[in-house]
Amino acid sequence: MIEEMRAVCKDMAHAMGLVLFPRGCAGCGEPHEVLCVKCARLFSKRYTFALAGTVLGEGFASARYEGAVRHAILAWKDHGDEECDGPFADIMATLLCRDECLARLRGYGHVLVVPTPSSPRSVRARGRDHMMPLARSLARALREQGVDAKACGALEMRGMHGKSVQTRSARQRSRRVAGHIDVSKRMRTALLERRDLAVIIVDDIVTSGATMRACVQAFRNIEVPVFGAASLAYAPATGT
Numbered sequence: 014m015i016e017e018m019r020a021v022c023k024d025m026a027h028a029m030g031l032v033l034f035p036r037g038c039a040g041c042g043e044p045h046e047v048l049c050v051k052c053a054r055l056f057s058k059r060y061t062f063a064l065a066g067t068v069l070g071e072g073f074a075s076a077r078y079e080g081a082v083r084h085a086i087l088a089w090k091d092h093g094d095e096e097c098d099g100p101f102a103d104i105m106a107t108l109l110c111r112d113e114c115l116a117r118l119r120g121y122g123h124v125l126v127v128p129t130p131s132s133p134r135s136v137r138a139r140g141r142d143h144m145m146p147l148a149r150s151l152a153r154a155l156r157e158q159g160v161d162a163k164a165c166g167a168l169e170m171r172g173m174h175g176k177s178v179q180t181r182s183a184r185q186r187s188r189r190v191a192g193h194i195d196v197s198k199r200m201r202t203a204l205l206e207r208r209d210l211a212v213i214i215v216d217d218i219v220t221s222g223a224t225m226r227a228c229v230q231a232f233r234n235i236e237v238p239v240f241g242a243a244s245l246a247y248a249p250a251t252g253t
C-alpha cells in the first residue's frame with residue numbers, strides 16, 4: 014500500500030514537474046517530447062565502421078554525429094537528461110537485435126555487453142556512468158531474443174583526464190587512449206575462467222575509432238573474442 018502511494022506521488026510529482034517545467038525534445042526542443050519522432054528518425058540508420066580484430070570485423074552506429082543528433086547526445090551525456098536513457102537504449106537494441114547478429118550471438122555460452130570506459134573524473138562530473146543503463150537495456154533486449162547476455166563494466170581507463178571528443182586528430186586521439194584502457198583486474202580473473210564467451214562493446218560516439226580499437230585490444234590481450242560494437246552515433250574523423 015505504501016509502495017503504491019509512493020508510486021502515485023512520484024507520478025503526480027512528475028506530472029506537476031511537466032506542467033511547471035515542460036520539457037522539450039533533447040534534439041530539437043519540440044515541446045512535451047523526450048525525443049520527438051523526427052529526431053528519433055535521425056537515429057534509425059545503420060552506419061558501419063571498420064573494427065579489425067573483432068568477429069564481425071565492423072561495428073554499427075545509428076546516426077551521424079551532427080545537428081539534432083549531437084544536441085540530443087550532449088543533453089543526455091553532459092547535461093543530465095537521463096530521460097533519454099529509454100529511447101537511446103531502444104536505438105542501441107535495434108542496431109544489434111537483427112537476425113544475422115542474433116543467430117551468431119546465440120552460439121556463445123555468454124555474451125558480455127561492455128561500455129567503453131570513462132575516466133573516474135568524467136564519471137564524477139556526470140554523477141553516473143551514463144553508458145551503463147544502455148548496456149543493461151541492450152543485454153535485456155538480447156536476452157529476450159535468446160542470447161545469454163549480461164552488462165558488465167569490465168573495462169577501466171587509467172591515467173587519463175577525461176575522454177575528449179574535441180581532441181584534434183585521429184592520430185592524437187589514438188595516442189591519447191593507447192595503453193590507458195584495460196580489463197579491470199577484478200574482471201580479468203573471472204573472464205579467463207570462461208571460454209565460451211564473447212564481448213560486445215558499446216559507446217555513445219565513435220569518431221576515429223581509436224577508443225573502440227583500444228577496447229578490442231584489451232580483450233584480445235586476454236584472448237576473449239570481441240563479437241562487434243555498437244554506437245549511438247558516428248562522427249567521421251577529420252584529419253589523420
Ligand SMILES: [Zn+2]
Binds near residue numbers: 040
Ligand atoms: Zn526533436
